[in-house]
Amino acid sequence: MGENESNSSKMRVVVRIRPMNTREINNDEESIIEQIDDKALVFDPEVEEDAYLQGFKKVARLGQKKNRKHRPRRNNTFCFDAVFGDTSTQQEVYEQTTADTIETIVEGYNATVFAYGATGAGKTHTMLGTPEDPGVICRTVQALFTKMAELRESSTDTKYKITVNYLEVYNERINDLLNDSKKSKDLPMRDIAGAINIRGLSEKEPKTAEELMAWLKEGNNLRTQHPTDANAQSSRSHAVFVVHFTQMAGTTRTISKLTLVDLAGSERAQATPNMGLRLREGGNINKSLLALGNVINALADPKHKGHINYRDSKLTRILKDGLGGTCRTIMIANVSPADKVYEDTLNTIKYADRAKSIRSSLTKRVMETQMHVGNYKKIIEDQKLRIKRLEAENAELKKNGPAKTGRLSKAADPIWGTLTKLQSEVIRLTGEQRIAMCEKQLKEFDFEVKKLATENTERTPGSNRYERTLASFDLRVSRIEEKIEEHIKQFKNSIPQEKPTDEVKSQQAAEVNYQKSIMYQSLCGKLFEKIKQQHELIVKVAALSDDNDKLPEVLCPAQPPVSFSDESLPEFLKIETRFSFDDFVPAKSISRTRRGIVFNRSEPTKKRPVSAARKPMPTSSLKKTKSDPALRPSRVRTPVDRQKAPSSAETKKRPISRVDAASEPKKRKTESPKSSANKSALDSSIENEVRQEKPLPRYMQATATSAKQSRIRQKKAEDRRKENSQRLKELKERQQNIHKKPFPFKSSP
């Protein structure tokens, strides 16, 4: 691309004075502007009065000092590139402002035409006009189409194209006026290499001027307009209409831009009775116009050498190129002649006068497509070389297989590397989620068993703690679910359009499989641990039932208590990833894993962290906690205990078997003396010894009432034991059913 051919040009400034409207005439408003000729005007002219009238007015002035009609006159003369009086026509304005911009555009330069002025001064009338009497925009577009048709006739070698954008800046938001959907509201604007880019702004290519006029009309209907005190149809937004004119001659492409802006009217808050939204709108309009004014001041000031701040408002950012930039700029200052808007008119004229000295350096935008072709050729050559190199690398990879490639190398595409990482993270999270769900199930089972084992209601179903514990698992699962959703969203958003290379494909397959195998290993390890804990619990509970000698043997056999039921991956562990890598993972490589876990008992994998869990579980290794009666300090015994406890000799004779040790009931701190009926023989013997050493005091010995009470307690304990063994049976059945399900483990025969 090349930018060339530039020359300097001053901003063209014209003033248009609108005629007084009916209300102003009825109010007997005085005109404060006088057009001297087609280039000069006098603001607030001296009024020459005949001597007769002067006499009357002197008398009137005495009583009405504040009346404007009798104040000292400014009588300021201003010269502009053109001044249009209240009788000027739309055609005259067009001919002396934008007609020659058509040539500018065709020559390849950019041009901006904008109407500036207070509210109700006639900007919209000048720029858009009415269907019967169209304004500058319509006439310019019409002329450009006519010119294009002429050019097409004269030279068939060059191709021409017109495309348009139409937007409004309302309350510092950019809205698309060629698209009436919600998506076209508040479009983001970016500065890319000095040029303004509005994302999502529609660009249309009209075939005829009529088609374009129709769009313009639709766009105007979408424009934000509200009646105000100053104007019944006041435009509350800045409308920007952009015409792109493209000429393609051989390998040279010239693009020029014509920007036509109808600014919202400035208004003085004090001078308008506007309230609420209108006042806020007015504030935003004034803010952006103030920023525009500051830019005009800075550009016009020959002493100003520093930075021009275009960033204060979206309007100035859009017009940056049009104001003292690289294009021909025309400012149409619209003013009202009415005395009522004296200040507004004066401000507009002052701005217009200052803007006259703004210079812009015209720059043509010519792009040499020939140069592009050369560039593309080079790019294609480079890419061919890259493809060759990748093909060679891929052949090497195929020879070695993905298993040997290891983790994703830096050479692989970084985007696909990130995607693979996300995929692996989803696999890991899904595994964690399954574990959490499984832990919850086990916890429920655990609570059920504990309920049978103890009379303690603290951790039984229905209690707060029970609910809290289970709720925490639910929370964990839902948090993981959220994370997964987030990752999937991220994954979907970052999938590139182009397909990955073969190298990336095979490395990803290896990576995904490797991650899966690691995850399965950890899943199995955790599950083995859980199952082990559950067995320990059941062994303890079994010790409470009548046939406690047999139960531990059944529940903790010499053979491994659990084993993989199948060589294949159990259903339970299958992880759905919800999105597919199939389109880029070659089918063959899926079956290969780097360090894939082999779910086969005869061939255990090297690094199986859970192998210990498969060995027979030594019940003597059951951890003794503070709750273990043997470890607790002796306590005072009840008469019931004394009645039940065997003699010390008997206790000494009896060896402490493995099963006995395992069958020690786990006591809780909160356990009441009432539940001591469930104590093991070991517990009794130890405590019996304590009793022999310390005889009970007299006041604690059994009375008739306490004996009766203890009988009742015994009866209750007996009932509970029966009930417990019944529940235990049910639980055992439940546990067996769990093993039958697609659970990955089964009881050894």
Ligand SMILES: Nc1ncnc2c1ncn2[C@@H]1O[C@H](COP(=O)(O)OP(=O)(O)OP(=O)(O)O)[C@@H](O)[C@H]1O
């Ligand atoms: N040159 C003109 N000849 C006849 N009528 C005019 C002329 N200029 C403006 N008017 C009329 O004055 C009124 C206000 O004009 P217009 O809406 O164009 O003002 P504006 O500057 O765009 O105001 P705002 O900033 O509030 O949108 C309209 O009714 C319009 O028809």
